[in-house]
Amino acid sequence: MSLELTPVQAVACCSPLTREPVSEEVAEQVSVMLKALGDPVRLRLMSLVASHQGGEACVCDLNDAFELSQPTISHHLKVLHEAGLLEREKRGVWAYYRARTEVLANLAAVIGGSER
Amino acid sequence: MSLELTPVQAVACCSPLTREPVSEEVAEQVSVMLKALGDPVRLRLMSLVASHQGGEACVCDLNDAFELSQPTISHHLKVLHEAGLLEREKRGVWAYYRARTEVLANLAAVIGGSER
DNA sequence: TGTAAATATTGATGCGTGTCTATGTCTCTG
């Protein structure tokens, strides 16, 4: 375990924005997640995956939903993955991404939560 | 009223990410808000204002919390204001920013909500 | 009226990032 916080850890441990000022370190990590969602294409990708059957979707389906090149979609999925918002699993030739709904819930709690 | 959605309207009317795919238009507007929060300095600013006495804070106090120039802080506050996350009120020489907690709550519901 | 203080605006600069084409890697199948 490192002293460096990951976005997933940061979002799981801190109080809501509105309760007390977030530390510099937490802000740094949480903003990684928000920045990842702060792009229209990535937000739609996240929503497509999260709302899909079983909370997961195949890249092949995602590519067709946009008029963007395949590498661009791949890039955006990587950003979401590295932010801790998507899990990735390769099955055969296909890659499946799964939404980490508990992370989304934690993020939501930090943004708008009143509890904790 | 315009046909164009504002970020505040978009975040108030749509279902959670995980329920159904967000439309292109909603994604465009919601991502404005997320992008605004997707910067460490702005996230801390938002938290400072929201967690402050009465949900509002004076710019003079905010400037002191960062080792950044006054115009830079002013710029970030403007971004948060234009995203619909902060309200602004001038009283005398001082400017006060107030967190729109209901907007934050709506945003949180879109991100991690399961209801609606 | 004139000066000082608080905040916003402007313009410049360097770095970050969204997008593309080209190419690599891996897996299945004939």
Place this chain on the structure above:
DNA sequence: CAGAGACATAGACACGCATCAATATTTACA
């Protein structure tokens, strides 16, 4: 083993953006 298909990576480019110094604007007060 060879070819095809799915996805990722690399490199390039144009645009966006965080930051600053300088300046404008507004308000209070002497």
